[in-house]
Amino acid sequence: MKLTGAQALIKSLEMEGTEVMFGLPGGAILPVYDPLIDSSIRHILVRHEQGAGHMAEGFAHATGRPGVAMVTSGPAATNIVTALCDAYMDSVPIVVITGQVPYAVIGSDAFQECDTVGITMPVTKHNWLVTDPQDIPRYVREAFHVATTGRPGPVLVDVPKDVANQMMDWYWPDAVDLPGYKPNVKGHPKQIKDAARLWGEAHRPVIYAGGGILKARASNALKALAEATGTPVVTTLMARGSFPDDHPQCLGMPGMHGNYTAVTSMQKCDLLIALGSRFDDRVTGKVDSFAPGAKVIHVDIDPAELGKVRRPDVPIVGDCRLVIEELIKAVQSNRQKREWPDLTPWWTQLREWQERHPLHYEQLEDGPLKPQYCIDMLRDHCPDDTIVVSGVGQHQMWSSQRWKFNHPNTWVNSGGLGTMGFAVPASIGAKVGKPDRMVWAIDGDGCFQMTAQELVTASAERIPVKVAILNNAYLGMVRQWQELFYEERYSEVYLSPDLPDYAKWAEAMGCVGFKVETPDDVVPTIEKANQIDDRPVVVDFQVDYREKVYPMVPAGGSNDDIILDPAHDKSVGR
Amino acid sequence: MPNGVAQHHILSVLVENKFGVLSRVAGLFSRRGYNIFSLAVSPTEDERLSRMTIVVDAESAPLEQITKQLNKVIPVIKITELSPDEAVERELMLATVKAGAETRSQVTELAAIFEAKIVDVGYEAMTLMVAGTPEKLDAISDLLAPFGIVESQRTGRIALSKLARQTTKLRAVKDRGA
Numbered sequence: 001m002k003l004t005g006a007q008a009l010i011k012s013l014e015m016e017g018t019e020v021m022f023g024l025p026g027g028a029i030l031p032v033y034d035p036l037i038d039s040s041i042r043h044i045l046v047r048h049e050q051g052a053g054h055m056a057e058g059f060a061h062a063t064g065r066p067g068v069a070m071v072t073s074g075p076a077a078t079n080i081v082t083a084l085c086d087a088y089m090d091s092v093p094i095v096v097i098t099g100q101v102p103y104a105v106i107g108s109d110a111f112q113e114c115d116t117v118g119i120t121m122p123v124t125k126h127n128w129l130v131t132d133p134q135d136i137p138r139y140v141r142e143a144f145h146v147a148t149t150g151r152p153g154p155v156l157v158d159v160p161k162d163v164a165n166q167m168m169d170w171y172w173p174d175a176v177d178l179p180g181y182k183p184n185v186k187g188h189p190k191q192i193k194d195a196a197r198l199w200g201e202a203h204r205p206v207i208y209a210g211g212g213i214l215k216a217r218a219s220n221a222l223k224a225l226a227e228a229t230g231t232p233v234v235t236t237l238m239a240r241g242s243f244p245d246d247h248p249q250c251l252g253m254p255g256m257h258g259n260y261t262a263v264t265s266m267q268k269c270d271l272l273i274a275l276g277s278r279f280d281d282r283v284t285g286k287v288d289s290f291a292p293g294a295k296v297i298h299v300d301i302d303p304a305e306l307g308k309v310r311r312p313d314v315p316i317v318g319d320c321r322l323v324i325e326e327l328i329k330a331v332q333s334n335r336q337k338r339e340w341p342d343l344t345p346w347w348t349q350l351r352e353w354q355e356r357h358p359l360h361y362e363q364l365e366d367g368p369l370k371p372q373y374c375i376d377m378l379r380d381h382c383p384d385d386t387i388v389v390s391g392v393g394q395h396q397m398w399s400s401q402r403w404k405f406n407h408p409n410t411w412v413n414s415g416g417l418g419t420m421g422f423a424v425p426a427s428i429g430a431k432v433g434k435p436d437r438m439v440w441a442i443d444g445d446g447c448f449q450m451t452a453q454e455l456v457t458a459s460a461e462r463i464p465v466k467v468a469i470l471n472n473a474y475l476g477m478v479r480q481w482q483e484l485f486y487e488e489r490y491s492e493v494y495l496s497p498d499l500p501d502y503a504k505w506a507e508a509m510g511c512v513g514f515k516v517e518t519p520d521d522v523v524p525t526i527e528k529a530n531q532i533d534d535r536p537v538v539v540d541f542q543v544d545y546r547e548k549v550y551p552m553v554p555a556g557g558s559n560d561d562i563i564l565d566p567a568h569d570k571s572v573g574r
Numbered sequence: 575m576p577n578g579v580a581q582h583h584i585l586s587v588l589v590e591n592k593f594g595v596l597s598r599v600a601g602l603f604s605r606r607g608y609n610i611f612s613l614a615v616s617p618t619e620d621e622r623l624s625r626m627t628i629v630v631d632a633e634s635a636p637l638e639q640i641t642k643q644l645n646k647v648i649p650v651i652k653i654t655e656l657s658p659d660e661a662v663e664r665e666l667m668l669a670t671v672k673a674g675a676e677t678r679s680q681v682t683e684l685a686a687i688f689e690a691k692i693v694d695v696g697y698e699a700m701t702l703m704v705a706g707t708p709e710k711l712d713a714i715s716d717l718l719a720p721f722g723i724v725e726s727q728r729t730g731r732i733a734l735s736k737l738a739r740q741t742t743k744l745r746a747v748k749d750r751g752a
Contacts, residue, residue: 121598122605126648129594146648180590180651304642 005133006031006164012140022052026072029099031164051425051454053083056094058429061412072099074112085123087154089416093147102162125153133168145176150183151302187318195297196330202271211238212276216320219408234262241405255283257397260357274298276320279309289558360568368544371470375402386438389427391447392418394476397549421450427465445471458536459510466537472545473497506538515540584656587626590649609634612730663733670701672722
């Protein structure tokens with residue numbers, strides 16, 4: 001069967017099970033948009049290419065399946081670089097197709113030419129420039145394979161316009177042949193045995209669960225492992241929901257804005273079991289003083305993560321789910337041979353910390369509206385399996401701290417790259433992937449203004465996402481740092497509470513817009529918003545700009561020097 | 575160039591012979607902050623593969639982290655660390671040295687000692703080609719320096735692992751003799 005390169009590309013995407021893609025056409029990708037008309041793939045027309053990338057990410061986060069985006073050459077390709085980098089940092093499987101100027105004129109500074117493969121090399125797991133239409137099915141197959149196996153990540157296929165127009169003989173490759181790519185998924189049995197032995201000697205163990213748990217679909221395995229050992233679990237920003245927050249062994253989020261118990265449990269533990277986590281600087285604080293007394297078991301599918309930051313005592317390369325399943329067996333057989341230390345004293349200590357240093361805020365009845373209160377009310381008035389999507393900043397930290405994530409893949413955010421403007425498009429992608437779930441983006445006013453135009457996409461495509469803007473009229477996290485570390489010298493952080501008028505802006509984009517200014521208006525508005533199911537909703541919560549995120553470990557500081565909310569620090573004077 | 579190789583590691587990296595591979599490898603080194611000391615690339619006996627001989631500055635990052643990151647580059651097939659004891663290393667140098675009528679014979683004498691070839695001769699200078707171990711190239715450079723090196727270029731080292739010696743066979747011969 002003879003096909004054009006463009007037809008082969010669309011057919012290849014169909015063969016890979018693509019049901020939906022996010023994109024925006026342009027000159028160089030025109031040939032590929034033509035056969036799309038006859039395809040079963042649903043295409044969602046975005047308003048900015050960055051949005052297409054984040055939607056693909058949101059889709060991947062919520063479903064665990066690769067998100068697909070397609071844009072044209074030059075500025076479109078550069079616009080999607082942010083999303084690629086975001087996906088690279090957070091190991092999100094997305095496949096991006098870019099148009100390119102005709103192969104015959106590459107290198108001549110043609111209209112809308114840019115070196116897409118060169119630019120995206122550092123932010124993709126791999127990328128391909130197609131020079132022969134005959135390669136298209138093979139490259140697409142390889143692209144999906146690389147994106148979704150091993151440590152997942154973004155990939156890009158760059159398709160020159162003339163190659164898309166040339167004819168090829170259709171085929172579909174049976175298998176992928178990449179001699180330099182063979183991810184090791186099965187943990188080494190001896191290492192697993194060593195891990196169980198080390199665990200059996202620990203009096204103060206902590207499981208440090210990272211985003212790899214979700215990528216490996218290892219939530220159930222993690223729960224079984226935690227219960228088999230009675231070990232407390234901290235879930236990093238990327239792992240929220242991988243272990244249920246309502247589980248008695250869950251200590252919540254560690255790190256720069258983690259709760260006191262999660263942070264301190266890691267500092268004081270004698271064994272850290274890192275599962276799919278990467279010792280990110282936002283978790284460790286100053287590395288030299290991080291968990292100083294702990295031995296480390298580190299499980300990751302990416303060998304380069306083992307020993308990158310902290311040298312593990314027992315490194316295990318492998319898929320988190322497979323390794324955890326083996327670990328459970330090893331732990332059980334070790335327990336039969338000898339008695340494990342009693343963890344009661346450790347748990348007593350942890351419970352004491354939890355009691356002494358809970359997360360704290362105070363909402364006065366007639367006082368200014370607190371952002372944490374808005375999140376609490378959202379949490380309490382939405383279904384348990386609501387997907388929460390956030391941008392980056394204070395609202396992100398409060399959301400992660402206060403929401404009760406009891407199901408995997410219900411928390412979508414930009415962790416590693418910290419991309420402001422992530423929430424609105426990512427929530428659209430998540431809703432497309434999980435149309436039966438309620439999807440709330442919890443956004444900041446600064447973030448919202450970066451990508452809000454994608455709500456036009458959501459209205460046009462009838463994707464009823466909900467957006468809560470915690471509007472404090474500031475770039476809040478930057479303001480917080482300036483207040484605490486720059487002697488309250490506020491430099492370029494004020495945004496205004498009513499410029500733009502968010503509710504009117506939302507209405508103009510085809511959404512329903514609400515504005516909430518007082519505490520007693522919060523719940524009724526949330527209930528109204530939750531009733532709307534035929535178009536997007538935006539709620540502008542006008543919150544107290546003075547509220548700060550606590551606890552906080554200053555950047556580069558030791559986790560031992562955690563700063564608690566001065567208004568509620570019971571340890572003062574101790 | 576410092577003498578000796580103690581602070582350097584030699585990586586022999588087998589890669590797919592496709593365009594852009596050098597850029598992927600070089601890009602990885604620069605963005606992770608690893609220092610490339612020298613680099614030589616050429617196709618191998620199998621035309622689908624190329625071999626890169628990369629000499630890395632061991633001070634810039636732990637070798638383990640460099641090889642692990644390098645392994646993640648998809649067209650990288652195999653990485654071998656060659657320690658100087660287990661490898662044959664060679665390098666080629668071209669050097670144009672000031673050699674007027676009064677010093678020409680001294681330079682040619684030096685060239686002869688180092689088995690260097692004279693590849694070009696002018697009125698005031700001559701160009702030598704010398705191949706050998708990096709140490710040998712360092713030595714001739716030092717000795718040529720007083721005459722005045724106008725220009726020089728080294729290829730960077732290429733290396734292959736030494737062949738395994740069949741010790742069992744040798745023992746068998748000895749046994750038969752006994």
